[in-house]
Amino acid sequence: MIKHIPILLIIVGVIVLMLGIVLALDYGLTFLTGIALFFGIAMIVAGVDLKRKIKKLNAKNRKDHHDYTISKLMEEDAQKEAPKEDPKED
Secondary structure (H helix, E strand, O other): OOOHHHHHHHHHHHHHHHHHHHHHHHHOOHHHHHHHHHHHHHHHHHHHHHHHHHHHHHHHHHHHHHHHHHHHHHHHHHHHHOOOOOOOOO
16 A cells, blocks of 8 residues: 555646646646645655655565575574584483
């Protein structure tokens, strides 16, 4: 579900940006156009940034899991190869 949020932000940003352009061209509203353009651009930038951060976090989590798995396997191999001591005391 969280992967869809950046896409939705970008889509809404494009819609708001187009709304700002329509307000400027059809009605000549400068104040509302400025607000719409600002928030449209801000939503697009936030969506792209969030998508990049989610991608980076997923890659980091995969790497951490991979490193953990390798270290666990190495630890198990070391325990199998270590000679077991017999506690025979005379």
